[in-house]
Amino acid sequence: MTKLHLINRAALPLHSDLLIAGAHCAFATNSEQILASVSRWRCPDRLRTGRTFEMNVLLDASLPSNRDVLTQTHFRGLHHLVFATIGGYEIFVFDLLRKQVVGAVSQASATDAAFWNSHWLPITVGVMGTTVGTVPVHTACLDRNGKGLLIAGVSGAGKSTLSVALTRCGFSLISDDWTYISKEADALVAHGTSAPVKLLPDAIQYFPELGGRTPKMWFNGELAFEIEPKAFCQDATALRSRPHWLMFLERTSAPGCDFAAYSADDAQAFFENGAERLPDQVPDASSARSAMIRSIAKCKAWRVRTGESPKATADAIRLFCERN
Amino acid sequence: MFTPEPASHREPLDLLRRFAPTPLKAQIYLEFANVLLETNDLSFLSSLSPLAVREPSSQSCFWKIVRDVDVRGKTTEASIVMAGTLIVYSMGPACLMAADRERGEILAFIGRDVDARLFQESILPSLIRLTEFVTPKLKAPPVARSTELPFEGGCNA
Numbered sequence: 213m214t215k216l217h218l219i220n221r222a223a224l225p226l227h228s229d230l231l232i233a234g235a236h237c238a239f240a241t242n243s244e245q246i247l248a249s250v251s252r253w254r255c256p257d258r259l260r261t262g263r264t265f266e267m268n269v270l271l272d273a274s275l276p277s278n279r280d281v282l283t284q285t286h287f288r289g290l291h292h293l294v295f296a297t298i299g300g301y302e303i304f305v306f307d308l309l310r311k312q313v314v315g316a317v318s319q320a321s322a323t324d325a326a327f328w329n330s331h332w333l334p335i336t337v338g339v340m341g342t343t344v345g346t347v348p349v350h351t352a353c354l355d356r357n358g359k360g361l362l363i364a365g366v367s368g369a370g371k372s373t374l375s376v377a378l379t380r381c382g383f384s385l386i387s388d389d390w391t392y393i394s395k396e397a398d399a400l401v402a403h404g405t406s407a408p409v410k411l412l413p414d415a416i417q418y419f420p421e422l423g424g425r426t427p428k429m430w431f432n433g434e435l436a437f438e439i440e441p442k443a444f445c446q447d448a449t450a451l452r453s454r455p456h457w458l459m460f461l462e463r464t465s466a467p468g469c470d471f472a473a474y475s476a477d478d479a480q481a482f483f484e485n486g487a488e489r490l491p492d493q494v495p496d497a498s499s500a501r502s503a504m505i506r507s508i509a510k511c512k513a514w515r516v517r518t519g520e521s522p523k524a525t526a527d528a529i530r531l532f533c534e535r536n
Numbered sequence: 537m538f539t540p541e542p543a544s545h546r547e548p549l550d551l552l553r554r555f556a557p558t559p560l561k562a563q564i565y566l567e568f569a570n571v572l573l574e575t576n577d578l579s580f581l582s583s584l585s586p587l588a589v590r591e592p593s594s595q596s597c598f599w600k601i602v603r604d605v606d607v608r609g610k611t612t613e614a615s616i617v618m619a620g621t622l623i624v625y626s627m628g629p630a631c632l633m634a635a636d637r638e639r640g641e642i643l644a645f646i647g648r649d650v651d652a653r654l655f656q657e658s659i660l661p662s663l664i665r666l667t668e669f670v671t672p673k674l675k676a677p678p679v680a681r682s683t684e685l686p687f688e689g690g691c692n693a
Contacts, residue, residue: 214614268619286607286629289552290600290643295624295632300612305624305634314619488549 215301217316219270231255233337233403234394234452235346236264243271246317249325253333263344265311267336275301277320281331283429292493294339306339308494313340334405337392342490342497346394346403347504350486353391353402353453354383356533360402360453362391362511364482365461370522373415374461374529376444377522381530384450385409385441393455393504400455400507408438418522419444457533458513469518469528479509512536553645556602564588566664569595569671577603580646583656587664595671598641599663604629607647611658623669625662633659635666642666 221227224240230253231237238260241247246269258264279299286297292309304315313336321327338348352363352371361383363371372388379385386404394401413435416422421444427435441449460474460482483505490498514532518525550556558574562581565571570592573581580601611627621637630647642663646655 214616216616217618219617219619287552288604288629288632288645289554290602290634290645291554291641293622293634293636293643294552295626295634295645297626297629297632300628301615303615303617303624303626305617305619305622307622310620312620314617314622316615316617486549488551489555491554 215272215275215316217270217272217303219268219314219316221268224268224270229255229258230267230333231258232333233341233346233392233405234396234401235337235341235344235392236261237333237336238264238266239269240267241269241271243269243322245319245322246271246328249323249328250333252325252329263346265313265340265344267313268315270314270316271319271322272316273319275316275318277318279318279320281321281327282431285431289491291491296335306336308340308343308491308497311340311343329405330407334390334407337405338390341392342501343494345500345504346392347501348390348392349483349505349508350389351391352388353386353404353455354378355386355450355453356383356530358454359456359533360386361457361459361529361533362402362455362508363459363461364479368412369461369463371461372409372411373418373522374525376409376411376415376419377526378529379441379444379448380523381526383526383530384448384453386450386453388441393508395504395507400504400511401452402455403452404450406441406449406451409441409444410434411437411439413437455508455511457536458508458511459529460513460515462515462517464517464519466519469516469520469525471514471516471532474513474515476509476513479511479513480505483508553602553604553606556604558600558602565590565592566667567593569593569597569667571597571599571667573599573601575599575601575603577601577646579603579652580655583652583660587660593671596640597667597671598639599644599667600641601644601646603648604645605648607645608649609647610649611647611654614662623666625666627658631659633663633666635670637670637672640670642670 224242226241226247228239230239232253284299288295294306296304302317306313352375354361375388388409392403413427427437558576560575562573607629611630615626617624623635625633633644635642
């Protein structure tokens with residue numbers, strides 16, 4: 213039988229303000245369990261502004277709970293709408309034009325805090341953030357004494373492995389994969405979500421403690437270990453920093469670790485080319501993202517070409533940052 | 537039958553297939569609305585032809601229907617989300633449709649294994665109902681229209 217979900221604020225009496233990676237989410241649901249699952253993002257009551265998006269989530273306890281988030285999630289977008297289905301029954305719709313997310317979930321999702329905290333809320337900010345002034349960029353981010361280090365690079369360059377190595381020489385991990393950039397009082401702020409670190413299977417040669425763990429399939433079909441940041445670096449995580457250094461990581465077979473200046477134009481082009489094209493229906497989001505990318509590209513930037521191990525590269529970066 | 541080739545999703549990055557080309561355009565007069573259809577699969581147009589009438593309606597609606605060649609498999613049980621001016625009708629990844637009343641448009645992805653028969657029997661009737669949703673009858677009182685449910689089924693809210 214067809215499942216019909218009527219989702220509006222009247223049907224969702226439980227409200228909470230969430231602050232996720234710098235984005236304000238006015239959250240509503242009919243489920244105490246969902247509210248408890250997202251409670252780590254709760255912030256004191258905030259006024260709605262142009263940087264707020266609304267998220268309305270209905271728990272439908274009659275929906276089957278047998279779904280696998282990592283392998284059965286499907287995304288598509290047309291114009292201002294993005295669809296996501298999870299398994300055969302759970303569904304979310306992201307409306308970029310009206311800054312609104314609606315969804316219907318099963319009991320399994322309602323009670324699964326890891327689903328919300330490690331996957332769904334970070335994904336939601338990834339989809340909606342650009343419309344509310346929080347721009348997702350495909351970089352790792354670490355903090356050292358309040359200064360942020362953004363590490364960009366093509367997929368497979370080793371950003372995550374290097375990030376974990378950096379946490380062992382004085383840096384705090386904010387993100388190993390996606391970092392969310394916003395502006396506060398005209399200054400850039402880099403945010404993370406404490407999402408699990410994703411390490412490719414070959415990382416086991418650098419981190420023997422991965423032995424005994426089993427890699428799993430991710431949204432993009434990639435096989436990787438999923439590690440809670442604190443498993444590697446107790447007390448070496450942070451949620452935000454001020455971007456200061458920007459490094460573009462390149463692997464080479466030649467020994468050594470070489471730093472060369474990287475132009476703001478090249479940095480801007482790297483991020484623009486790596487950003488998902490936005491629909492014509494939200495032109496303001498496109499221009500706001502470009503402006504944010506121009507600001508990021510003004511950070512002091514270097515290309516880091518390394519043929520060394522993650523640990524040796526991390527040591528070289530630490531020394532370099534101390535001098536620059 | 538026109539068979540769309542898989543599109544590149546890398547240059548520029550388009551992981552959501554938002555910019556899948558829909559080069560085929562047609563204007564179809566249905567009984568209650570004039571539909572401007574954009575699609576990448578001629579077979580959708582063929583399915584609509586029997587419903588066409590000669591005279592245009594006073595209502596208009598835009599349909600964008602993308603044949604999603606990357607999605608295999610049949611449709612699943614239907615699920616409908618109604619939220620404000622949106623209705624989303626899903627039968628799993630093989631059939632995702634949304635109607636935006638405020639914008640007068642219907643946006644849809646249909647998987648590659650959905651054949652003409654399945655489209656005509658299961659999906660087209662829902663498309664018609666979604667079109668009725670985005671082009672409300674002019675004479676109906678506003679209150680009645682806003683509470684009218686265009687689909688039958690169990691309500692879970």
